[in-house]
Amino acid sequence: MRILFLGDIVGRPGREIVGDSLWNFRAKEGIDVVIANGENAAGGSGLTPRISEGLLNDGIDVLTSGDHIWKKKEIYDVLDATDRIIRPANYPEGVPGKGSTVVEIEGAGRIGVINLVGRVFMDAVDCPFRGVRRELERIRREVPIIVVDMHAEATSEKVAMGWFLDGEVSAVVGTHTHVQTADEKVLPRGTAYVTDCGMTGPYDSVIGRKKELILTRFLTHLPTRFEMATKGVEMHGVIIDVDDKTGKARAIKRVQQKADH
Numbered sequence: 001m002r003i004l005f006l007g008d009i010v011g012r013p014g015r016e017i018v019g020d021s022l023w024n025f026r027a028k029e030g031i032d033v034v035i036a037n038g039e040n041a042a043g044g045s046g047l048t049p050r051i052s053e054g055l056l057n058d059g060i061d062v063l064t065s066g067d068h069i070w071k072k073k074e075i076y077d078v079l080d081a082t083d084r085i086i087r088p089a090n091y092p093e094g095v096p097g098k099g100s101t102v103v104e105i106e107g108a109g110r111i112g113v114i115n116l117v118g119r120v121f122m123d124a125v126d127c128p129f130r131g132v133r134r135e136l137e138r139i140r141r142e143v144p145i146i147v148v149d150m151h152a153e154a155t156s157e158k159v160a161m162g163w164f165l166d167g168e169v170s171a172v173v174g175t176h177t178h179v180q181t182a183d184e185k186v187l188p189r190g191t192a193y194v195t196d197c198g199m200t201g202p203y204d205s206v207i208g209r210k211k212e213l214i215l216t217r218f219l220t221h222l223p224t225r226f227e228m229a230t231k232g233v234e235m236h237g238v239i240i241d242v243d244d245k246t247g248k249a250r251a252i253k254r255v256q257q258k259a260d261h
Contacts, residue, residue, distance in 0.1 A: 014041060086101050112146040118152025147170055178196075205229030208228065240252045
């Protein structure tokens with residue numbers, strides 16, 4: 001199975017490059033499954049039912065999320081109703097949605113996806129390491145191919161999760177920081193890993209926001225309205241090749257795709 005994991009889709013620019021480019025990119029690269037982090041797709045923070053439906057129609061098979069998934073309350077009912085959008089598994093019991101999913105992809109087979117959120121420099125939620133164990137016990141009986149989105153701030157926490165799950169999942173892909181890292185590798189026991197797969201959005205920016213406004217905030221420390229940037233839009237992520245029978249990763253490579261013209 002050939003899996004494309006797209007980094008955080010940020011606002012309208014991120015959505016537009018997905019709509020304009022993803023189907024062609026899938027065909028060109030022979031992609032079987034697309035997973036993307038969608039927690040920032042609505043105006044740069046949150047996700048709505050209409051936007052999530054559009055992204056799924058534009059060629060994404062599963063949307064993961066993170067701490068910003070709760071910003072738009074209208075998505076809560078959708079999280080409970082669908083298997084194609086998940087929230088971090090280590091939120092407390094009783095919150096909307098599911099922390100993992102197993103989906104059937106036409107022509108490709110079944111794949112499991114688990115979503116986690118980190119705790120270092122972030123809200124103090126449940127332990128992601130113990131949380132992923134619970135999810136794995138439930139879904140690995142169903143499917144050998146499992147991809148984990150580790151949505152976290154600290155590099156150390158993401159690296160630790162990669163080693164923690166080496167040999168138990170097909171890939172651990174980091175999201176959240178919007179900056180692609182150059183440490184993609186297949187770990188010794190067959191798990192593909194990257195600390196952060198980047199951002200799908202405007203790169204003439206500070207992680208998706210207008211750079212002039214961010215600079216004003218840094219220079220003055222006064223409250224500043226952060227607005228979406230619009231230029232230099234690219235689709236960043238990783239492509240992972242996985243053995244269908246064993247679920248072990250064979251290769252991982254970074255993607256930096258500019259908009260089709």
